[in-house]
Amino acid sequence: MIEINNINKAFTNGITALKNFSLTVQRKEVVVIIGPSGSGKSTLLKCLNGLEEIDEGSIVIDGIPLDHQKKNRLEIRKEVGMVFQSFNLFPHMTVMENINLAQMVVRKKSAAQAQETTMELLTKVDIASKAGSYPAQLSGGQQQRVAIARALAMMPKVMLFDEATSALDPEMIGEVLDVMKNLAKEGMTMIVVTHEMGFAKEAGDRIVFMADGEIVEQGTSEKFFNNPEKERTKQFLSQIF
Amino acid sequence: MKKKLIKINVLDVLIILAVLAMGSWFVFRINTALDYQWNWSIIPQYMFRFDAEHGWVPNMLMQGFFMTIKLSIWSTILAVILGTTMGLCKISGSLYKRLISNSYVEIIRNVPPLVLVFIFYFFIGDQIMTVLGVGDTVRSFSDTTKFWINIFFAPAPQFPEFLSAVITLGLYEGAYITEIIRSGIESIEKGQWEASYALGLSKSQQMIHVVLPQAVQRILPPLAGQFISIIKDSAIVSVISIQELTFQGMELMAATFLTFEIWITITALYFFLTFFCSLAAGWIENRYRESGYLA
Numbered sequence: 001m002i003e004i005n006n007i008n009k010a011f012t013n014g015i016t017a018l019k020n021f022s023l024t025v026q027r028k029e030v031v032v033i034i035g036p037s038g039s040g041k042s043t044l045l046k047c048l049n050g051l052e053e054i055d056e057g058s059i060v061i062d063g064i065p066l067d068h069q070k071k072n073r074l075e076i077r078k079e080v081g082m083v084f085q086s087f088n089l090f091p092h093m094t095v096m097e098n099i100n101l102a103q104m105v106v107r108k109k110s111a112a113q114a115q116e117t118t119m120e121l122l123t124k125v126d127i128a129s130k131a132g133s134y135p136a137q138l139s140g141g142q143q144q145r146v147a148i149a150r151a152l153a154m155m156p157k158v159m160l161f162d163e164a165t166s167a168l169d170p171e172m173i174g175e176v177l178d179v180m181k182n183l184a185k186e187g188m189t190m191i192v193v194t195h196e197m198g199f200a201k202e203a204g205d206r207i208v209f210m211a212d213g214e215i216v217e218q219g220t221s222e223k224f225f226n227n228p229e230k231e232r233t234k235q236f237l238s239q240i241f
Numbered sequence: 242m243k244k245k246l247i248k249i250n251v252l253d254v255l256i257i258l259a260v261l262a263m264g265s266w267f268v269f270r271i272n273t274a275l276d277y278q279w280n281w282s283i284i285p286q287y288m289f290r291f292d293a294e295h296g297w298v299p300n301m302l303m304q305g306f307f308m309t310i311k312l313s314i315w316s317t318i319l320a321v322i323l324g325t326t327m328g329l330c331k332i333s334g335s336l337y338k339r340l341i342s343n344s345y346v347e348i349i350r351n352v353p354p355l356v357l358v359f360i361f362y363f364f365i366g367d368q369i370m371t372v373l374g375v376g377d378t379v380r381s382f383s384d385t386t387k388f389w390i391n392i393f394f395a396p397a398p399q400f401p402e403f404l405s406a407v408i409t410l411g412l413y414e415g416a417y418i419t420e421i422i423r424s425g426i427e428s429i430e431k432g433q434w435e436a437s438y439a440l441g442l443s444k445s446q447q448m449i450h451v452v453l454p455q456a457v458q459r460i461l462p463p464l465a466g467q468f469i470s471i472i473k474d475s476a477i478v479s480v481i482s483i484q485e486l487t488f489q490g491m492e493l494m495a496a497t498f499l500t501f502e503i504w505i506t507i508t509a510l511y512f513f514l515t516f517f518c519s520l521a522a523g524w525i526e527n528r529y530r531e532s533g534y535l536a
Binding site: 049050051074077078080081082084086088089090091092101102105106147150151154 | 430441
């Protein structure tokens with residue numbers, strides 16, 4: 001589903017974010033990426049839909065190469081949904097309008113069709129009663145669930161979660177993680193950058209541990225958390241548990 | 242909200258007394274040193290006069306007042322169009338567009354407005370308008386058309402001058418509006434661009450649906466302030482014989498020698514106009530805040 005081959009990414013200030021990074025993600029697989037901050041996790045996600053340009057290497061998503069052809073890029077942006085740490089809902093639109101927008105503008109759906117999908121998705125993330133509210137009237141957890149629904153409205157084949165719960169109050173983390181777990185159960189292909197080890201253990205098919213722009217170790221969640229091989233991994237795990 | 246009680250302390254009293262003393266001293270100086278004969282009774286007839294055919298019609302001062310308003314409105318429309326275009330060019334990825342908008346803003350902002358007025362007047366008014374035959378075209382219009390041109394713009398014979406004044410003011414204020422638009426758009430969080438990009442919106446769709454609607458709310462207050470500036474700056478085109486408020490004041494002064502009465506009246510008229518606009522701007526801003534999403 002996703003093939004990342006030897007990508008390199010350095011920022012203009014000289015900091016290397018990704019070094020010869022390769023990763024393959026199967027269809028319906030949930031890959032959880034963990035690692036200390038500054039290890040290039042978020043940059044990796046941003047590279048996957050072209051929000052950041054890679055310097056070298058190749059990315060192929062569902063058979064479409066992420067190159068400089070506008071058509072391919074648009075196709076990938078449609079197929080890849082992204083959820084941000086800071087929600088990034090559009091504050092001047094109601095919840096309903098937030099979710100309708102891309103369906104109508106990009107997928108060219110009619111308003112009625114878009115609304116139907118939107119209400120289904122809002123029911124799915126358990127927030128249908130807030131369809132007419134503005135984002136500022138919602139709690140952080142509610143906003144993030146709307147953001148997930150907004151990404152799902154494009155019917156993406158892959159979902160990327162960039163520290164989706166890091167900006168939330170502790171009591172709201174659960175409601176967002178539940179939505180993500182359900183998605184995983186339904187067979188969505190997901191790459192999740194998170195600090196929630198509980199989620200990683202429960203929902204992750206594979207755990208990837210990154211440091212300094214490279215994969216240090218990866219494996220099934222059971223093996224990764226119980227029998228880590230590398231010293232760097234053990235050190236990291238001992239710090240968080 | 243409870244209304245705050247206004248407390249007046251000694252310093253306030255002293256300041257009020259000082260202002261009153263200053264005012265009285267001015268009047269005293271004018272009366273004694275200049276031996277000035279006040280004659281306020283003549284001012285109203287220069288605002289409105291009675292015409293045997295049409296009844297009460299605006300006279301010089303009010304004509305100037307209306308001309309100032311028309312001049313300001315048309316200049317603002319032009320300046321907003323120009324400023325939006327140039328503002329968008331300024332944040333564009335294309336070096337060519339940025340070069341055009343930067344040159345425009347830098348040239349306009351680094352030349353005194355009075356000099357610009359003369360340059361534009363002799364270029365646009367004298368050359369371009371003549372070549373385009375604007376004056377002849379307007380003269381050839383039917384009387385009804387001329388009537389409406391008079392209502393919305395200026396009397397037909399002065400139309401080319403009016404147009405060049407509008408273009409001058411529009412070009413001048415457009416440079417400032419360019420910066421207002423640019424900073425408004427740049428103030429929108431990066432996450433908004435990123436989220437709409439990730440949803441598959443094209444660059445222009447991101448701008449139209451997500452960024453501009455939010456930017457407009459931040460742009461409106463400084464834009465209202467700029468409109469007030471335009472009203473005040475419009476006085477400058479009196480030097481190219483546009484018959485707006487300041488020009489009419491100078492004419493009247495030459496005819497009647499009632500220097501103080503006329504300029505006090507003109508000050509009051511300008512103040513009335515701009516103060517009314519500030520109130521309106523404040524009201525719009527409040528309404529936006531109340532109805533808006535910034536719960």
